[in-house]
Amino acid sequence: MSRLLSITVSAGLIGLGMLVWAIACRPLLANPDLNAPVNPLGIQRSPYGEVFAMALQGPIDTYFHAGMFSETQSPQDGREGAAGTTPMMDANPADKPAKANLSLSARLRNLLTFLEQAATVRTNPKPANDALKRHLRRQSEDKLRFAYKLDPAHYANYNSLHFFLTEPAVGTRPQLSPTAAKLAQDTIEYCLKQEHDPRPALTAAAACTNILHLMFNDSHNATPKFTTTQMRQYLQLLDHCIARYNRLALEWELSKSWDRLSPQRITECQERYSFICKIRDAASQTIERIERK
Numbered sequence: 001m002s003r004l005l006s007i008t009v010s011a012g013l014i015g016l017g018m019l020v021w022a023i024a025c026r027p028l029l030a031n032p033d034l035n036a037p038v039n040p041l042g043i044q045r046s047p048y049g050e051v052f053a054m055a056l057q058g059p060i061d062t063y064f065h066a067g068m069f070s071e072t073q074s075p076q077d078g079r080e081g082a083a084g085t086t087p088m089m090d091a092n093p094a095d096k097p098a099k100a101n102l103s104l105s106a107r108l109r110n111l112l113t114f115l116e117q118a119a120t121v122r123t124n125p126k127p128a129n130d131a132l133k134r135h136l137r138r139q140s141e142d143k144l145r146f147a148y149k150l151d152p153a154h155y156a157n158y159n160s161l162h163f164f165l166t167e168p169a170v171g172t173r174p175q176l177s178p179t180a181a182k183l184a185q186d187t188i189e190y191c192l193k194q195e196h197d198p199r200p201a202l203t204a205a206a207a208c209t210n211i212l213h214l215m216f217n218d219s220h221n222a223t224p225k226f227t228t229t230q231m232r233q234y235l236q237l238l239d240h241c242i243a244r245y246n247r248l249a250l251e252w253e254l255s256k257s258w259d260r261l262s263p264q265r266i267t268e269c270q271e272r273y274s275f276i277c278k279i280r281d282a283a284s285q286t287i288e289r290i291e292r293k
Contacts, residue, residue: 049150053157056147140164148183152190153200155272158183162210177214184210188237198248202272205241208234209279216283219290231287238280245273 043049102110144161152158165180184207191204211234215226249269252258258266 053147053151201245208238
């Protein structure tokens with residue numbers, strides 16, 4: 001009897017403790033200041049997150065291409081087979097001796113290339129319907145959001161996510177200008193905190209051009225929300241981002257830090273810088289034209 005009483009008292013105390021814990025936690029759950037973003041292992045906005053964000057570009061491109069362009073083909077269409085040979089209809093008889101003399105390592109590379117391509121090629125003879133295309137675009141959008149959280153300064157991932165938010169024919173959620181403007185503002189604030197890499201400054205500059213574009217679209221409404229003064233403020237912020245990129249790029253040149261990047265990455269930075277400067281000049285002319293009205 002004493003043992004039963006002990007178990008009953010213990011169970012009552014445990015239940016009372018859980019009740020007190022539930023009551024005490026309600027104010028904590030209602031406090032927005034304690035609602036910290038989930039960041040497992042601190043990967044988001046870390047060097048590891050930057051690497052993962054770059055690695056996600058391949059899957060994102062695969063889902064987006066399948067969701068926007070419904071192609072139907074065989075894995076062997078226009079590709080070399082597992083043994084390093086092409087289909088008979090595409091084969092050139094003059095090339096057969098060269099194909100047959102491939103080394104074992106070359107054949108193995110061809111096999112791996114074939115398997116990689118076959119994993120993503122659509123083989124269904126029927127084209128994708130609208131529901132499947134929307135699902136694939138949703139997958140691309142979700143992966144873009146995750147990649148952005150990993151590295152908000154990634155130029156391509158940010159601009160792609162902005163494109164999904166502002167284009168109703170591409171995006172899958174009814175979030176347009178307000179969400180895109182907040183995304184751009186958050187990106188600017190994050191990128192301008194990066195002191196040792198010029199590339200985030202280009203991402204911040206791209207975010208400024210996106211905000212200006214949203215303002216220009218709003219100017220066509222009957223009652224615009226933004227004034228030309230606000231437009232010029234973001235134009236000045238854009239100039240600040242461009243100047244910041246030039247300063248950090250010069251520091252990288254003096255320290256030979258550019259040598260750590262591949263020629264392709266360097267060319268991307270140069271093309272993005274040239275494109276943003278052209279957009280900046282066009283934005284200045286647009287503001288002047290709006291002011292004349």
